[in-house]
Amino acid sequence: MSDVILELKDLHTHFFTDGGEVPAVDGVSFKLHKGEVVGIVGESGCGKSVTSLSIMQLVPNPPGKIVRGEINFKDDNLVNFREKRMKQIRGNEIAMIFQEPMTSLNPVYTIGNQLVEAIRMHRKLSKNEARAKAIEMLQLVGIPRSDEVIDEYPHQLSGGMRQRVMIAMAMSCDPEVLIADEPTTALDVTIQAQILDLMRKLNQEQDTAILLITHDLGVVAEMCDRVVVMYSGQVVEEGTVREILKDPKHPYTKGLIRSLPKIHEKEQKLYSIPGTVAKPTMDATGCRFAPRCEFAFDRCFKENPELYQLANERSSRCFLYDNEERGVEEHVQTDSRG
Amino acid sequence: MSKPILEVNHLKKYFDVKGGVFGRKVGEVKAVDDVSFTVNEGEILGIVGESGCGKSTTGKALLRLIEPTDGEVKFEDQDITSISSEQMRLLRKDMQIIFQDPYASLNPRHTVEKIIGEPLLVHGMNSKEERKARVKELLEVVGLRPYHASRYPHQFSGGQRQRIGIARALANNPKLIICDEPVSALDVSVQSQILNLMEDLRNQFNLTYIFIAHDLSVVKHISDRVGVMYLGKMVELADKDEIYENPKHPYTQALLSAVPVADPDEERDRIILEGDVPSPSNPPSGCPFHTRCPLVMDVCKEDKPQFKEDGDQHFVACHLYN
The missing domain is CATH 3.40.50.300 (P-loop containing nucleotide triphosphate hydrolases)
Known part of the structure; x- marks a missing residue:
């Protein structure tokens, strides 16, 4: 499709630690279309x-390094860019907001100072013009008395307000892609609802594509068009939000959804996936999820399944979807229904 | 009842x-x-x-x-x-307590046996053998293995640490x-x-x-x-x-x-809701929620609502129901 704005192709980001090489991102591929929330x-x-940091080329090196793969943004492969070119992209065309709004703002500069710096880095504006733009951005993200807040320091604002400032900063250069790494995890539910509402508005009004990184399936259901599920450094399933939440294909996704306590349902006992999350290692053979998987069979422990394409942009990394194993899938489906 | x-x-x-x-x-x-x-x-x-x-x-x-x-x-x-x-x-x-952060609430220099055994010692189980047996029993109750007793907290994942915290709370059969x-x-x-x-x-x-x-x-x-x-x-x-x-x-x-x-x-x-939670050092007059409440009335700004029963065992502090 022509409207793909960001595409990851077989991205490998490894960390070289004293304990050996860790493939934190192990062959990740997905696409982000214009104006879409993934x-x-x-x-x-x-x-x-680490995937999101790789896109921004912000993985600390050493110990981290993009070993191979492509990050195609529009017509360029960002992996080949030098730091100087990357600086023009960062904040300007791809912006990022982080989980912890306190640590991502500099405590010794005023809000205005930091916003003006970001704006003037990418736009040829005078200080006064940039300041006016900064106030405008603060108003856009719903900060009351923005002409006063601009001269305040981060500690004078609450967590929700700081995250709004981060969003204002990220949006100040009209980026085409916004990467939000757990933007609401540190916030309370009522504040989370405000921030999600704001992000949805920006997505609709400015047509910004958003890559939303989260562990909260509730947030996903509210915000996203499509979902990529990751486990132990690999993509295990991809699909639209409805497909993933209503008809998950990979046993991990199934387990994850079943283990959520549901607010509107009564149930006696929660389902839980046995064991704990596997750490990515170089010498892993077989499916990363096999030791915890209730459907695992011999083949799962011997070779790692590929990402089987089920339909356009719908895939599952599980042998149950290999044509040779078709019989097994039907068996499993009747099994999980009963 | x-x-x-x-x-x-x-x-x-x-x-x-x-x-x-x-x-x-x-x-x-x-x-x-x-x-x-x-x-x-x-x-x-x-x-x-x-x-x-x-x-x-x-x-x-x-x-x-x-x-x-x-x-x-x-x-x-x-x-x-x-x-x-x-x-x-x-x-x-x-009366016991289990804390939020399983990384901060277990002493990193103590073995699991010492962590779980300490409340036993404090409450008078002086025999080391008895404590050891009780720790093993507790570990099995919370789904860990007896041999985990000799390990240190950093050797466990978050979920396992929380199990240790639970075992410690259970040690003296609290109510x-x-x-x-x-x-x-x-x-x-x-x-x-x-x-x-x-x-x-x-x-x-x-x-x-x-x-x-x-x-x-x-x-x-x-x-x-x-x-x-x-x-x-x-x-x-x-x-x-x-x-x-x-x-x-x-x-x-x-x-x-x-x-x-x-x-x-x-x-x-x-x-x-609009706005943030007000600071508890300077709470609003009247009902603490009136600054953000979509259904605010004049009385809310002045009078504190009583925490009263409205319906069967349903207590609420709001002027709408008083």
Whole structure:
């Protein structure tokens, strides 16, 4: 399709630590279309944050390094860019907001100072013009008395307000892609609802594509068009939000959804996936999820399944969807229904 | 009807704010401001609220880990706010707590055996052999292996550490356990393991829990009754089905509508509250929620609403129902 704005192709980001090489991102591929909201979901250590940092070329090096793969933004492969070119992209065309709004703002500069710096880095504006633009951005993200807040320091604002400032900063240069790494995890539910509402508005009004990284399937259901599920450094399933939440194909996604306590349903006992999240390692053979999977058979422990394409932009990394194993899938489906 | 194991009457905890050259008291933070509730034997009472609402302070004040400023806490008909600290220490055998962060609440230099064995030693199990046997038994109860006893906390994952924290709380066969955000630091797939374990243990040992959390779905799942706190006050308390299906307080309504649900077909009228939680050092006059309440009336700005029963065992502090 022509409207693909960001495409990851077989991205490998490894960390070289004293304990050996860790493939934190192990062959991740997905596409982000213009104006679309894609969620990357997974538990801690699955590589979702490293994926987003790789796109921005912000993986600390050493120990981290993009070993191979492509990150195609419009017509360029960002992996080949030098730091100087990357600086023009960062903040200007791809912007990012982080989980912890306190640590991502500099405590010794005023809000205005930091916003003006970001704006003037990419736009040829005078200080006064940039300041006016900064106030305008603060109003856009719904900060009351924005002409006063601009001269305040981060500690004077609440968590929700700081996250709004981060969004204002990210949006100040009209980026085409916004990467939001757990933007509401540190916030309370009522504040989370405000921030999600704001992000949805920006997506609709400015047509910004959003890559939303989160562990919260509730947030995904509210925000995303499509979802990429990650486990142990690999994409295990991809599909639209309805497909993923209503008709998950990979046993991990199935387990994840079943283990959520539901607010509107009564149930006696929660389902739980046995064991704990596998850490990515270089010498892993077989499916990463096999040791915890209730459907695992011999082949799962011997070779790692490929990402089987089920339809356009719908895939599952599971042997149950290999044509040779078709019989097994039907068996499993009747099994899980009963 | 089971009898109450814990009765809390007008519990208050004010923290002094000191300032100026001489460190004089310049104000106070009303972290917990006049909270009353009862917990029946064998039930799970959930307490929910956003950060800074005083739910954790309430939990700690119940055990006198933080001395309450005022009010009464009756555990099995004994007022524990007036007893000596030595008597309180002995009583803590029956009242235990599980903390939120399994990384910070276990001493990294102690083995699991020492961590779980310490409460046993404190409460008079002097024989080392007995302690060892009890630790092994406890580890199996919480789903770990006896050989884990000789390991250190850093060798365990978050979920396993929380199991160790639970084993430590269970060591002296307590009657009441206060669980302060026990699953909020855990991943979804591990969270459900711990929730199931806690429910099993409750049934097995006839425990009573006070379950403090900010995640409404988790609280709904595990609790029998739920109390909602806002800015140091309990604003609503009712049976869990009642509170989730028929929330009366506008804050509870907004809170419930703000929870993202993992279902794309779910259509709801979302109530998005304006603004932030006010500072508890300078709470609004009248009803603490009136600054953000979509249904605010004139009376709310002046008068504090009473925490009163409206319907069967459904308590609410709101002028709409007074």
